Amino acid sequence: MKEEQTVQTSAGERRIIIRTIGMKKFYNRKGQITQALRGVDIAIFDAEFITVMGPSGSGKSTFFNLIGALDSPTHGRVFIDEVDVAQLTAEELAFLRCRKIGYIFQSYNLIPYMTALENVTTPMAFGGVQTDEARKRGMDLLELVGLKERWFHRPIEMSGGQQQRVAIARALANNPTVLLCDEPTANLDHHTGDEILAILQRLNKERGVTIICATHDHRMMNVCDRLLWIRDGAIERIARRDEVKVELGGID
Amino acid sequence: MLSFRRIVRIAFSGVRYRLFRATITVAVIAIAMAFLMNILGESLIKKSVAEAARSRIEELHRTDTWIARLSVPRTPEEIIFDQAGRAPVAKTCLDFFSRLDYGRRRILSGSAESVQIFDLLQDAEKQESFFAALANMKAIRFPVGREEFVSFLASWPELKQQIRGVREKEQAAINRIEQARGERSILEALTRADGEFGQAIRDAGFELDDREAETLAAQARDIMDSQLIEDTINHTELRQAVAARKDLLPGDITVNIIWKMLRDADSSEWYLEQMAAAGLEVSGLDAGRVRHLAERRARARLLVKAELRTADTGGGLMGIGQRMTWLALVSMLVCVVGIANAMLMSVTERFREIATLKCLGALNTFIMTVFLIESSILGLAGGIAGTLIGLVICVVRMFFVFQSLLAHAFPWGSLGLGALISITAGILLAAVAAVYPSLRAARLAPMEAMRIE
Ligand SMILES: Nc1ncnc2c1ncn2[C@@H]1O[C@H](COP(=O)(O)OP(=O)(O)OP(=O)(O)O)[C@@H](O)[C@H]1O
């Protein structure tokens, strides 16, 4: 059923997984106010692959923190799966982060003293999955990212690309609906970056995971459904990939 | 939510991952706990030794007690104290007056001392001024109510009369003892406490059972014979002989050197021969007995030393004494600050890890628990190490001070309890020190995980 949805990318009647209304975020550091986001309204659909682009300091990471329930907006509201994040208690927020959303960081953020498998099973433990079950699912996920043989390696014994793949497996631990990636390929070389993108694309296509990806990486355009440009804390433009392709083609 | 085992494992991994820092923290805790255990152990050992020494010293002084009892009647104060049940108010008041400092006593009772005060206060006017002066001394609380004291003062002449009666009876008994011993000194007479003199003591009205009589006689003989040996120090020839044997100058020979020498079998035999040759009366002595006397003296000296060294026990927390309690508290405070600092550094260093865990769904309580447990693990390790170190140091040190006395009075139970207290203190200190750092960790925003240096 989910695969059907991904096929008809441009269809109008789709479930909205994340919606923001007038979302603003101001940072106040020593009296100096930075307007990181100045009113963002967007609806993101289930099983969509969105790429967020914009110059450095434009507010991409801030946008991520807000729609990922890691931070609360100064003004406006954020709905995740039709639930207002501001209404949730600390426990419910932890549950949301644990079950609904997977995070992928530019710097991988694996727990240094845990093996690959332990890293992957930690969110399952938070979610209350039994140890044996978690082990089995963790191995399956490592197989998915092609690291089954390295389950006992610690982060320090792995390359950046391998670490990022473990991080993806970990983000998928509790079958989240949304995967938030903040510059997942920024620290990787061209080839490894391609591998990561391929994995993300496969997740999106095969499992119907909503993927939101902030990036400076132009290859990302080839895999996404929609592109979102942010500049100075506001949405500059939203466009479907085919539209952008045409433009780029025109320029070429 | 999460099994305790997993929390402990994460905490433990944190320790292992930062082994160097953890080792330093453990060392800080260990030093503080070693200090605590050391003073705790010493005070417990001293307490136990003091108790053991007290009863032995009492034993040792039995002859002295009897000599006193058989030569002078007890003072009124002694009678009051010995029979406190009959006059509780008198005892309490005497206690109170004896503890007063000189200036205050002067104000309250002029030049009168102890029971004389009761005589003095028979006068109504003096009583009035006494209570007025007492009311002015804000820091002092008189242990007896005014009415009670006044009624006691009224009954004092009668009590005094009774005491006088007791003393007269004792004097009469002492007179009979004096007749019985004739020309002998009391000590000499007491060597026959298991024979005719013992009977005389009983006849005079004192209570003396057979066992007491035997130990008394034996002790009196020991004292007399010891005296004989100690007097040899004044014998120039003997001193020279000892000096030659010990390769010392005759002027350096002391009683102690002679006694020490006599603990050795050959030397005691040799010394007896020397004494006989010097014309001293040694018919009642043989080498074994001389050695017994030397051992007895060594034991007595050890006891006196123990009494001196344990004179300061009993005050403050758990017998540590106030000063030491303070030192222990300060050392623990320093330790807490040290642990807190180390834990804060750990939190600061691991902000990304903590924030990531929160992104993965960790609750604040989980993060707190992890850090509290991590600190407690350090506390346990430091507590055990420090307690062992402190215990070994204090036992070794105390063994050199008290020697055989400690072997007989080794406080296994209370030292074990002390060790348990010290280890628990280590864990508690570490846990308390980790409260603030773990709160900081728990409050860390999950979005910190996104931060990139
Ligand atoms: N915690 C903070 N406190 C104060 N200002 C902040 C904070 N985080 C971000 N900002 C400011 O908000 C603005 C947006 O930052 P943000 O990190 O969202 O940019 P970005 O688009 O992710 O940039 P980059 O591409 O370099 O990662 C910046 O001007 C930044 O200085």
Ligand SMILES: [Mg+2]
């Ligand atoms: Mg950013």
